[in-house]
Amino acid sequence: MTKETDESIMVPAAVIKRLPKYHRYLEELLNEGREKISSQQLGEIVGVSAPQLRQDLNYFGNFGQQGYGYNVKKLYNSLAEVMGIQQKSNMVLVGVGNIGQALVNSRDFEKRGFYLSAIFDTNPKLIGLEINGLVVKDVVELKDYIAENDINIGVITVPASSAQEVANQMIKAGIKGIWNFSPVDLKTPPNIQVENEHLTEGLLRLSFKVKEE
Amino acid sequence: MTKETDESIMVPAAVIKRLPKYHRYLEELLNEGREKISSQQLGEIVGVSAPQLRQDLNYFGNFGQQGYGYNVKKLYNSLAEVMGIQQKSNMVLVGVGNIGQALVNSRDFEKRGFYLSAIFDTNPKLIGLEINGLVVKDVVELKDYIAENDINIGVITVPASSAQEVANQMIKAGIKGIWNFSPVDLKTPPNIQVENEHLTEGLLRLSFKVKEE
DNA sequence: CCTCTTTTGTGATTTTTTTAACAATAACCG
DNA sequence: CGGTTATTGTTAAAAAAATCACAAAAGAGG
Numbered sequence: 001m002t003k004e005t006d007e008s009i010m011v012p013a014a015v016i017k018r019l020p021k022y023h024r025y026l027e028e029l030l031n032e033g034r035e036k037i038s039s040q041q042l043g044e045i046v047g048v049s050a051p052q053l054r055q056d057l058n059y060f061g062n063f064g065q066q067g068y069g070y071n072v073k074k075l076y077n078s079l080a081e082v083m084g085i086q087q088k089s090n091m092v093l094v095g096v097g098n099i100g101q102a103l104v105n106s107r108d109f110e111k112r113g114f115y116l117s118a119i120f121d122t123n124p125k126l127i128g129l130e131i132n133g134l135v136v137k138d139v140v141e142l143k144d145y146i147a148e149n150d151i152n153i154g155v156i157t158v159p160a161s162s163a164q165e166v167a168n169q170m171i172k173a174g175i176k177g178i179w180n181f182s183p184v185d186l187k188t189p190p191n192i193q194v195e196n197e198h199l200t201e202g203l204l205r206l207s208f209k210v211k212e213e
Numbered sequence: 214m215t216k217e218t219d220e221s222i223m224v225p226a227a228v229i230k231r232l233p234k235y236h237r238y239l240e241e242l243l244n245e246g247r248e249k250i251s252s253q254q255l256g257e258i259v260g261v262s263a264p265q266l267r268q269d270l271n272y273f274g275n276f277g278q279q280g281y282g283y284n285v286k287k288l289y290n291s292l293a294e295v296m297g298i299q300q301k302s303n304m305v306l307v308g309v310g311n312i313g314q315a316l317v318n319s320r321d322f323e324k325r326g327f328y329l330s331a332i333f334d335t336n337p338k339l340i341g342l343e344i345n346g347l348v349v350k351d352v353v354e355l356k357d358y359i360a361e362n363d364i365n366i367g368v369i370t371v372p373a374s375s376a377q378e379v380a381n382q383m384i385k386a387g388i389k390g391i392w393n394f395s396p397v398d399l400k401t402p403p404n405i406q407v408e409n410e411h412l413t414e415g416l417l418r419l420s421f422k423v424k425e426e
Numbered sequence: 427c428c429t430c431t432t433t434t435g436t437g438a439t440t441t442t443t444t445t446a447a448c449a450a451t452a453a454c455c456g
Numbered sequence: 457c458g459g460t461t462a463t464t465g466t467t468a469a470a471a472a473a474a475t476c477a478c479a480a481a482a483g484a485g486g
Contacts, residue, residue, distance in 0.1 A: 011425070012472075012473070014472085014473065014474090015473095016418055016421055016422070017418065019417065019418070019421060020411075020413070020414035020417035020418060021398075021414065023417065024396065024413075024414070038432085038433065038434090039433075039434075040433080047398065048474095049474075049475065049476095050433095051436095051474075051475055051476070051477090052473090052474060052475075054433095054434065054435065054436090055435085055436080055473095055474080055475090057435095058434095058435060058436075062434085062435070064433075064434050064435080065433085065434070065481085065482065065483090066432080066433055066434040066435080066480070066481040066482050066483090067431075067432045067433055067434075067481065067482040067483045067484090068432080068433070068434085068482065068483065069432085069433065069434080070434090082421065083417050083418075083420050083421040083424070084420045084421060084423065084424030085417065085420055089420065089423075097319070098314075098315035098316075098318045098319040099312075099315045099319070101311075101315065102311035102312045102314065102315035103311075105311045106310070106311040106312070108412075108413060109413060109416055112413065112416075112417070114416060114420070152423060153416075153419065153420075153423065176423045176426065177419045177420070177422065177423040178419075179415065179416055179419055183237065185234075185260065191426060193419055193422035193423045193426060194419075195415045195416070195418050195419035195422070196415075197410070197412060197415050198233070198234075199321075199410060200233070200237075200321060200322060200325065201233035201234065201237070202392065202408045202409075202410050203322055203325075203327060203366075203392055203408070204232065204233035204236065204296050204298065204325070205229055205230065205232070205233060205296075205408055206366065206390045206391075206392055206406055206407075206408035207296050207297045207298055207302065207327070207366075207390070208229055208232060208295065208296045208297060209229070209390065209406040209408070210297065210302075210365060210366065210389045210390040210406045211296070211297030212224070213389065213404055213406060225442075225443070227442090227443065227444090228443095251462080251463060251464090252463075252464075253463080261444095262444075262445065262446095263463095264444080264445060264446065264447090265443090265444060265445075267463095267464065267465065267466090268443095268444085268445095268465085268466085270465095271464095271465060271466080275464085275465070277463075277464050277465080278451085278452065278453085278463085278464070279450070279451040279452050279453085279462080279463055279464040279465080280451065280452040280453045280454085280461075280462050280463050280464075281452065281453060281462080281463070281464085282462085282463065282464080283464090
């Protein structure tokens with residue numbers, strides 16, 4: 001009955017992009033105490049068509065039940081598992097500047113199982129400083145720290161000029177994924193996953209659309 | 214010779230998404246003193262195929278010259294114009310929390326012509342405080358400020374619970390575009406442009422890809 | 427326990443996006 | 457100043473993504 005969760009079938013990037021959104025809205029529904037939902041209803045809430053939603057979900061398994069719909073809790077948990085946020089993961093952050101500090105202070109991601117384990121910088125004025133319970137370490141310790149502490153995600157919030165160098169060190173130390181806030185497209189081997197938050201690009205796209213209107 | 218810059222031909226979202234990247238790499242090339250470049254070469258640098266690059270650019274005009282390629286400076290300026298960053302625009306920011314403060318302090322976008330004109334919050338402890346040259350105003354002043362000061366972009370960095378309310382006020386006051394950092398999909402009329410920076414979604418996508426590998 | 431209704435999962439179709447191919451055009455060089 | 461080469465702009469083909477449509481399955485109600 002259950003579809004092969006085999007990696008052999010490549011999941012389209014467009015589908016991956018929508019997964020977190022499904023997860024977010026399901027969380028809301030769960031908090032509202034909603035028990036079941038149809039693809040039609042969930043699609044309307046999320047802003048995708050019902051068939052698309054069903055097709056997206058079916059890349060990962062058959063989570064629904066004909067004549068009934070989807071159980072909200074079950075689907076929420078299934079998606080969490082698909083995205084790998086059932087088992088917690090540890091992160092390090094390099095670059096305790098503006099955005100870096102904002103991330104350290106907010107730690108919004110901890111409630112989704114992403115723990116910030118240590119933070120690093122090169123600036124001697126910052127090293128040793130405590131920010132929201134974490135002491136800024138010297139970036140020279142980065143490589144050893146990653147290797148010794150089961151870290152699989154690295155957050156890069158350094159200026160463009162040093163982003164690639166930081167990424168290289170993380171990769172050498174065995175990191176699996178990089179969450180990159182530097183306005184740089186990192187050069188990485190294919191087994192290293194990168195997700196970019198190129199904020200300025202977002203603003204430029206907005207500007208284009210505003211002008212277009 | 215020049216193609217119609219008519220809005221009648223809808224520009225695909227996929228194309229819009231790539232424009233800022235082209236712009237960024239052209240800026241680099243310009244700084245390196247590069248004078249001309251072929252679609253083949255630029256495509257390799259940016260990471261898109263040469264035909265795609267040409268087709269993308271041709272949505273907006275014929276910027277190249279056969280047998281020569283593209284003049285870097287000319288193309289850079291043309292793209293800047295396409296994206297509407299030739300004329301400066303003024304922004305307001307609401308929500309002087311972690312990310313809000315980071316944006317106010319860095320002001321990375323000012324060098325691209327986006328000026329932060331005023332910042333707002335509801336927290337009495339923050340109102341009156343000066344951050345990087347800007348005094349935090351009470352959010353009750355928001356509507357009048359926007360209406361009176363030629364503001365066309367609003368930055369939302371408030372918690373999810375108040376994001377929609379802030380957006381509503383901005384829209385009522387006549388804003389054109391919203392750069393939204395709240396983990397919420399804002400409900401807006403079709404003439405209002407929204408660009409979301411849903412950071413947590415990025416991290417979840419990364420998690421998925423890391424797990425998949 | 428049978429019929430009717432709901433709603434999924436999925437194969438077929440349409441639309442969109444990307445890639446390929448090439449004719450047209452301009453620079454370059456002797 | 458003409459031939460050769462480079463490279464665009466654009467049309468056509470291929471690939472990818474989204475939508476449609478419907479058979480199959482499960483629940484609900486009598």
